[in-house]
Amino acid sequence: MTLVKINPDLQKERDSCTFNTEELTNFFDAGDKYTRKRRELENKIFSIKELKDEIPDEYLSHKEKYENALRKAVLLLKAMKKIGYSRNFEDVHKSSFRESVHTGIFKDGSPFMLQYSMFIPTLQGMADEEQKRRWLNRAMNFEIIGTYAQTELGHGTFIRGLETQAIYNEKTEEFILHSPTLTAYKWWPGGLAHTANYCIVMAQLIIKGKNHGMQPFIVQIRDEETHMPLPGIKVGEIGPKLTFSGVNNGFLGFEHVRIPRENMLMKYNQDGTFKSNPNSKLTYGTMVYVRVTIVFGAATQLARAVTIAVRYSAVRRQSRPKPNEPEPQILDYATQQHKLFIGIATSHAYTLLAYWLWDIYTSFKKDLESGNLDRLPELHSLACVLKVVSSKDCTRLVEQCRMSCGGHGFMMSSSLPQIYGLATAACTYEGENTVSLVKALDQATKGKPLSPTMAYLGERSVTTKWENSVDGIVKSFQKVSIGKLRAAVSSLKQYERSGLSPEDAWNKSSVQLISAAEAHGRAVVMSVYKSETDKYASTVSAGLKTVLYQLVELYAIYMVLQKMGDMLLYGNLTEADVTVLQRRYEELLELLRPNAVGLVDAFDFRDEVLSSTLGSYDGFAYERLMEEAMKSPLNAEPVNQSFEKYMKPLMKGKL
């Protein structure tokens, strides 16, 4: 089937768009130069036939999915090498967050993911020079394939609870790695199951019976020639998950495995005292980096989902509210706009926020190098809170996009279920959201009370009147955060006075404390979304500027109406304001309507990256649904073998 034209319903939308979509695309890419570079790379990679799936992954067995992902991972590496593209791990440019080749090739993750994201960066960050010489280059060249194992079957974010042991034997100058229980088995690392032959293992370092805390060790787990697991290594895969079928997550247990002392990563252990717990220093930087990628990733998954849903809503027609007119595009229904436009705005908000956080982080990196760690706790707590609100909001809105497509959003060929899987995963990994908020609170209370992003918490004059402007709403979000924090702390103190231990009082108030931490995150998001838009909008043409501010205002009002209770309690909102805001919200939906398709086009996802029957650029959703269905191996034969084997005997009463 050749589909060269554009669905007229979609063309009409593009013709009536009032701003230059390319201008917005360039901003997302952090410069037009990078838009060009990205498109060049996409053109090259997506034209490689072997990287396309004849039969979509969803039809394959679990084992075939892994084999297909590995095959493509190797071919992609080869292609990237040929093109001369290399990932620069130490000097990341903003535009790299927009890299979409991997999303386009691996709908459900690649078994080499951890090589890039954890194995190489950990060697760079924690190995000494000699160790880098031994392993880093080999890893960069994929002569060895590694992963990073910390989480255990029975233990997650609570580091001290991890059970894997590395007992030092002074006589042989070796460490003996051991998993004393089933719950000590490493569980989850990507690529660990059947792909990696090396692994960085976090284990409790024990010397002469004394525990020196968690330390990183590099352990060879499979033979380089045969790939067989080495003696004492129990390794395998953990089974299917909600998503990430290509990632090959594995388990790993040790039965008294001996490794040379040179295999403990030494950059922070040069003095031989093992006092400097790497988790408290260097890894902060990595953690912040990972969280920035999560915030950006959340914005990106939401952008994908809303692109699909908006385009589908422009071509889907339903009902007939006016008797003599044709069925309208469902994008014309205010309830549909209500579901979708907030998705566009939220994706903008978190994209701007991720870039802003990245700028803080890069400037902080320089401070760190010169020994200034003052802003570290604040930055860490900020990154935790933003990880939580971005993953939570984007997951909810991705799901809203999926449901806005009705039954067809349930089809895997829409890609919406898979996008939901990727989005929701971020709520769990790198610290389940509640745990992250507790950490953020903890860090925040240890930080200087008036650090820049928390300065507003010290403000006293919270009795000012409500203002319906976006700047007024920014302030009201801060008032809510102050109000909720005060209420939670007052409850905490009351519990303490009533005789509870500090830990029990904290526990009893924790629902409120968590909610206050989240409110702080929302105050930051609202304020940064506005201020970064001010900065960016001053550089663009008038048409785009108007639309960007409409989105900021839509976001602000939507959030006020969503958090109306808090706003009434702590923000001095009144019933009359609610009516005005509701009306303005309805007006904004109407104002944004003509630019909805333009706004999602500006995210500039190629069809390969969207990979969606409902969301393709040409808008031929129904043709593509049928085309994809015809790829089903079940449709290759008119009668399935089950008929003769089971159904016929049943129908003939011969069972």
Added chain:
Amino acid sequence: MTLVKINPDLQKERDSCTFNTEELTNFFDAGDKYTRKRRELENKIFSIKELKDEIPDEYLSHKEKYENALRKAVLLLKAMKKIGYSRNFEDVHKSSFRESVHTGIFKDGSPFMLQYSMFIPTLQGMADEEQKRRWLNRAMNFEIIGTYAQTELGHGTFIRGLETQAIYNEKTEEFILHSPTLTAYKWWPGGLAHTANYCIVMAQLIIKGKNHGMQPFIVQIRDEETHMPLPGIKVGEIGPKLTFSGVNNGFLGFEHVRIPRENMLMKYNQDGTFKSNPNSKLTYGTMVYVRVTIVFGAATQLARAVTIAVRYSAVRRQSRPKPNEPEPQILDYATQQHKLFIGIATSHAYTLLAYWLWDIYTSFKKDLESGNLDRLPELHSLACVLKVVSSKDCTRLVEQCRMSCGGHGFMMSSSLPQIYGLATAACTYEGENTVSLVKALDQATKGKPLSPTMAYLGERSVTTKWENSVDGIVKSFQKVSIGKLRAAVSSLKQYERSGLSPEDAWNKSSVQLISAAEAHGRAVVMSVYKSETDKYASTVSAGLKTVLYQLVELYAIYMVLQKMGDMLLYGNLTEADVTVLQRRYEELLELLRPNAVGLVDAFDFRDEVLSSTLGSYDGFAYERLMEEAMKSPLNAEPVNQSFEKYMKPLMKGKL
């Protein structure tokens, strides 16, 4: 591996439970007699070896999943027949909603689902006596396998938009079924793809060029001997979905297919005028029935999820808030209780609600038979609204349960992702939620304004003070519903006055109108949950009574805090009340904590029905996670073939 003991952490919980769980189980089953019957059936069916999966479905290919589901569907039918169990379609007892055998055997649906839920009931409801003689018995005996096709690729709930035609040819006394476009293809019906050989098809009846609206036709689509599609029939499967991999959803197109006039279902067309559109009369009954099963189903999926999450939270230990104590069970954290206990309460609420709705429906059926249709619009709108709030709430809470299990909740072996899939499907099928609410509003405004469940809307004295009691909260939910409806209607009128057409004014106010309709649903849920608990609690022992009322109160306060904005605006809630309620909520979490495991045990799901590594009755979550992982075909060989084929050449630089 034999696991006979109980995890001590779980045993401890059971020992300290303060009420009789069996008493509560009997209530769910609508009587102890039915608990016994259900358990007997489960014992018989779950002991059949061939119905167990050696390799879990998640490892299979899409095609294998269908073949496995069909195999089991046939074997289950055989087993049920042998036992002498028959589904009684015309006289459903409440206890039948608790039937768990199918959930235990088909994690992802059965290809015969529509035979039971739509094909046979439609024949019973719409065929005349002659037609019943021809097809009904054959269907009951599974001599023919049928499904029901209404939705089309391009058309959903808007019936008049459906395109499939049935053109009557007076000369040959035949109907010619035809799909004039791709969007006219039937799309979605379960079992249609490769299973059914008959199908009830809804099509526009056209006689002498005049459209007589949608009518039901029974069409043979496959040969009974060979199962080959008949001439002119285009049939196949639609491809993988978020869930229901066993259901074999299909598409169906007609190329001028001729069927005899006797194949139009005639019960409501005896007079030959085809005026009586079946959708406006009989199908109301079916629609209400289907919605009751959705409400009950939502409660059941939530009960499954919360059983898994509570048991896992009792055996999972994490962090160490008090330095010298062991890591606590995560069930001891208030934040975890906050996520889970509302799930128990909500499942109770919707179970009671489904039973209540069922009682109304059965009494209404008698009215219908005697020709009294007065309560029909109200009942229908009530069923629509309750379908929406139950599917929405339960889906959200199922997901909350999944996330409360951290990373392990992401494992398919936990069954939590699959339960989410089943729960969220209900938000879409039988009318996407927003569409359902619009219908409900529409029906409600046509109904008598003071019909029983809407009587409160006519109350005028909404200025009464806030009361913190559950009965006070019930009233405040009604006040909110009144307040929101008035605000929405006032907005609607304002838009009309500003010159908009009624349709455009409705569209612009629809976000508010929908929200008001939902508030009405919530008022009904709160009020019925309380009144049905009053009724039921008066018959049980004191221990259980206490716990049931704690749950109702928890539910009431949780909902007030969730809908705080509305309560402050329309319910006369004050800041001081919020503080009191928050405190009481924290107290209720603590009061319910010792009975959490008892409460989920009382749902009485067998391990086969939960099918969860994290939620098994014995609580050996980690052992089961490993045991399930070992079933992976990938783990059957230490080195996957991809190593020699792709990885080794890569690592040796030979690519």
